[in-house]
Amino acid sequence: MRYSLLLFTSLVSAVSITDIQGPAFQSPYLDQVVHNVTGIVSAKDRYGFWLLGEPSSDARVSNGIRVYAPQYAGRTALGDLVTLSGLVSEYRQPARPNDLLLTELVSPSHFAIHSSGNPITPLVISRDTKYAPPLGKASALDKGSEGWLSVPNNATQLESVNATLQPDKYGLDFWESLEGRLVTVPDPTTSNFPDMFGAIWVYGDWDVNGKNERGGLTLTSIDGLPDAHPEVILIGRPLDGTRLPRVPIGSQLSNITGVVTYQFGYYQILPLTAPTVLSEPVPDIPPVSFYSSDKSCELTIGDYNVENMSPRSRHVPLVAKHIVEYLHTPDILFLQEIQSDSGSRDNGVVTANKTLSTLVQAISSAAAQLGASGAPFVYDFVNIPPQNNMDGGKPGSNIRVAYLWNPNKVSLLPGHVVGSATQNTEVVQSEKGEVNLNHNPGRIQPNHEAWEETRKPMAAAWQTTDGSRFFTVNVHLSSKRFGSSPHGDARPPVNGRVERRTQQVNITADFVKNILQKDVNASVIVAGDMNDFTQTRSVFRSFTDVLTDINDASGVDPVERYTYVYEQHMQEIDHMFVSDAIVRRGTQVEHIHVNTWARSTSSSDRASDHDPTVAKVWVCDKPSEVGSKSPPYLVVQEANYMH
Numbered sequence: 182m183r184y185s186l187l188l189f190t191s192l193v194s195a196v197s198i199t200d201i202q203g204p205a206f207q208s209p210y211l212d213q214v215v216h217n218v219t220g221i222v223s224a225k226d227r228y229g230f231w232l233l234g235e236p237s238s239d240a241r242v243s244n245g246i247r248v249y250a251p252q253y254a255g256r257t258a259l260g261d262l263v264t265l266s267g268l269v270s271e272y273r274q275p276a277r278p279n280d281l282l283l284t285e286l287v288s289p290s291h292f293a294i295h296s297s298g299n300p301i302t303p304l305v306i307s308r309d310t311k312y313a314p315p316l317g318k319a320s321a322l323d324k325g326s327e328g329w330l331s332v333p334n335n336a337t338q339l340e341s342v343n344a345t346l347q348p349d350k351y352g353l354d355f356w357e358s359l360e361g362r363l364v365t366v367p368d369p370t371t372s373n374f375p376d377m378f379g380a381i382w383v384y385g386d387w388d389v390n391g392k393n394e395r396g397g398l399t400l401t402s403i404d405g406l407p408d409a410h411p412e413v414i415l416i417g418r419p420l421d422g423t424r425l426p427r428v429p430i431g432s433q434l435s436n437i438t439g440v441v442t443y444q445f446g447y448y449q450i451l452p453l454t455a456p457t458v459l460s461e462p463v464p465d466i467p468p469v470s471f472y473s474s475d476k477s478c479e480l481t482i483g484d485y486n487v488e489n490m491s492p493r494s495r496h497v498p499l500v501a502k503h504i505v506e507y508l509h510t511p512d513i514l515f516l517q518e519i520q521s522d523s524g525s526r527d528n529g530v531v532t533a534n535k536t537l538s539t540l541v542q543a544i545s546s547a548a549a550q551l552g553a554s555g556a557p558f559v560y561d562f563v564n565i566p567p568q569n570n571m572d573g574g575k576p577g578s579n580i581r582v583a584y585l586w587n588p589n590k591v592s593l594l595p596g597h598v599v600g601s602a603t604q605n606t607e608v609v610q611s612e613k614g615e616v617n618l619n620h621n622p623g624r625i626q627p628n629h630e631a632w633e634e635t636r637k638p639m640a641a642a643w644q645t646t647d648g649s650r651f652f653t654v655n656v657h658l659s660s661k662r663f664g665s666s667p668h669g670d671a672r673p674p675v676n677g678r679v680e681r682r683t684q685q686v687n688i689t690a691d692f693v694k695n696i697l698q699k700d701v702n703a704s705v706i707v708a709g710d711m712n713d714f715t716q717t718r719s720v721f722r723s724f725t726d727v728l729t730d731i732n733d734a735s736g737v738d739p740v741e742r743y744t745y746v747y748e749q750h751m752q753e754i755d756h757m758f759v760s761d762a763i764v765r766r767g768t769q770v771e772h773i774h775v776n777t778w779a780r781s782t783s784s785s786d787r788a789s790d791h792d793p794t795v796a797k798v799w800v801c802d803k804p805s806e807v808g809s810k811s812p813p814y815l816v817v818q819e820a821n822y823m824h
């Protein structure tokens with residue numbers, strides 16, 4: 182601080198801001214009236230202001246504080262040196278019991294302005310100072326072998342423990358140690374789209390972990406523990422009423438100076454004013470690097486959560502364009518979130534033939550537009566309509582999983598009988614030893630309580646054009662609904678419905694194990710929206726017992742494994758797991774960032790909240806048929822992927 186220490190030391194009976202903040206999460210002066218609190222107004226809004234007092238040499242202790250004082254807010258200006266008395270309060274909105282507490286001075290009195298125009302020096306958060314966020318961990322209370330993703334969730338509550346801060350080790354402690362302080366984030370980079378309130382997650386010019394090619398931060402492991410990304414901070418609404426820019430992930434902004442606070446479930450910085458945009462990443466999004474081939478055993482497999490698609494969805498043409506130009510029309514597509522033919526009208530309609538044929542038609546048009554020669558490219562499709570409103574999602578929409586496939590490359594095994602919503606498909610074996618499914622495609626244990634109010638997985642048995650068989654399971658596991666904030670009181674945070682997903686993976690894995698017990702060399706592909714990260718190892722353990730994550734099989738750089746962005750992480754919640762026979766023959770996989778690299782979240786730029794994935798696998802041994810027939814299927818050689 183550049184202002185005179187005399188201003189503070191002359192007030193003998195005063196309580197300092199650092200005394201009030203103290204070294205723990207909660208104030209030692211809770212519910213006490215403190216007098217002669219002195220500081221410089223460093224920021225203000227309609228309801229009060231933030232004071233900056235003399236700093237402490239103790240890095241755990243903040244010298245900033247929020248003063249709730251609507252009656253004085255209009256009378257103060259930035260740079261005023263003021264004194265007041267007030268009640269020390271630890272505040273959270275009553276309706277938000279999982280929020281952390283914000284130390285505030287309320288019911289101010291004896292308010293006086295001593296001088297104006299004093300300089301205000303923000304603390305620069307930087308790797309060059311001791312004030313830089315730690316990497317990896319959010320809280321010492323996130324005990325367990327999976328850090329902040331450990332089960333059981335909510336084993337302790339942060340505010341009841343009220344630990345002494347360890348800002349050099351834990352992210353929540355770090356941001357708490359700056360609570361109420363004016364800080365500068367130098368050279369911020371955006372790591373998510375603006376949220377529904379326009380707030381954006383950024384990191385500054387300090388050490389980060391998991392940085393991907395785009396400039397976002399991918400959820401990876403750090404020292405064997407899932408990364409909580411404490412080095413990413415939410416930027417809230419600017420205090421002067423300006424608006425934060427709406428820019429894509431990986432954009433560079435001008436320095437942000439603002440106060441550190443906690444609201445709506447997160448630590449956030451409220452900027453004095455909005456930053457400007459210095460640069461945005463290039464708009465080009467690379468398509469998958471490979472194509473479907475004329476080798477019968479070699480298949481391209483796409484997986485795409487197409488977000489609540491109905492026949493009337495405006496995003497049908499954009500999804501079709503993605504499938505043709507960016508995914509290169511994979512031989513089989515695993516889709517999730519196909520709505521019934523009447524969309525989300527709650528009228529009892531459960532069939533989705535119209536939805537699927539609308540998409541198939543749009544794909545044919547997109548392929549024709551690209552100038553594909555020969556016969557039109559037409560996918561076949563299959564789905565199993567759920568019982569009305571029994572599979573969760575928006576009422577009436579009856580979302581389900583579906584397969585599209587190129588009939589010139591693969592087909593369901595001959596004589597197949599499609600299962601119903603409630604029929605359980607079983608793995609059966611003929612006298613000749615051939616493995617099959619009695620309902621094909623069929624749902625896996627659809628009546629098991631683990632699938633209550635959620636989408637059921639759909640298994641299928643297929644053959645290639647030369648008669649080699651293989652198996653797939655298309656899944657859409659329960660969402661993280663009812664989860665709690667990663668910056669919340671519950672430690673570890675509540676990973677919504679984690680027990681459900683664990684059980685769902687187990688049931689699916691047992692089904693796959695059944696196939697592999699009958700044929701250890703079976704080619705099996707399980708893919709879909711699994712709504713969790715592989716770093717939540719407890720959820721995926723049953724899969725990893727019998728299958729391999731195709732990213733591991735293909736050697737994909739961990740920081741480039743993401744299909745989604747949420748809060749401070751780019752993250753992979755859509756996965757593909759494959760059996761040993763497939764791993765042995767060699768695999769390739771690419772996550773295609775048509776939606777996380779979009780210019781904005783508006784429906785004209787972005788078709789879904791998920792990115793699709795495309796893999797290349799061999800479902801039978803490589804030799805023989807290479808270069809046989811002329812390719813009857815579409816091979817898009819030149820994708821014009823600029824929007």
Ligand SMILES: *[C@@H]1O[C@H](CO)[C@@H](O)[C@H](O)[C@H]1NC(C)=O
Pocket residue numbers: 191192193194195216217266291
């Ligand atoms: C504030 O400080 C002044 C000057 O030291 C002192 O006279 C006064 O009693 C203090 N006020 C309170 C309410 O403690």
Ligand SMILES: *[C@@H]1O[C@H](CO)[C@@H](O)[C@H](O)[C@H]1NC(C)=O
Pocket residue numbers: 203204205206207208209210211343344345
């Ligand atoms: C929180 O911890 C601080 C520092 O140890 C202590 O002074 C304060 O009384 C504690 N508050 C509560 C509510 O436990």
Ligand SMILES: *[C@@H]1O[C@H](CO)[C@@H](O)[C@H](O)[C@H]1NC(C)=O
Pocket residue numbers: 279335338665671675
């Ligand atoms: C965590 O557990 C506490 C104590 O049982 C409970 O009061 C609180 O509501 C739980 N928090 C969440 C987010 O579930």
Ligand SMILES: *[C@@H]1O[C@H](CO)[C@@H](O)[C@H](O)[C@H]1NC(C)=O
Pocket residue numbers: 305365366367368435436
């Ligand atoms: C951003 O902040 C850093 C650290 O204070 C400073 O070195 C740099 O000059 C600032 N940049 C601009 C454009 O003000």
Ligand SMILES: *[C@@H]1O[C@H](CO)[C@@H](O)[C@H](O)[C@H]1NC(C)=O
Pocket residue numbers: 532534562
């Ligand atoms: C839906 O399409 C499939 C495949 O084309 C067809 O077999 C089935 O009869 C159709 N169902 C309805 C209700 O039209």
Ligand SMILES: *[C@@H]1O[C@H](CO)[C@@H](O)[C@H](O)[C@H]1NC(C)=O
Pocket residue numbers: 701702
């Ligand atoms: C499975 O495949 C491996 C590798 O090709 C082969 O060595 C093994 O004999 C096969 N096992 C069976 C039971 O067919």
Ligand SMILES: *[C@@H]1O[C@H](CO)[C@@H](O)[C@H](O)[C@H]1NC(C)=O
Pocket residue numbers: 687688690691694722723724726727
């Ligand atoms: C599923 O869970 C059961 C019970 O815990 C366990 O015995 C079984 O091995 C699990 N299945 C797989 C494939 O891991």
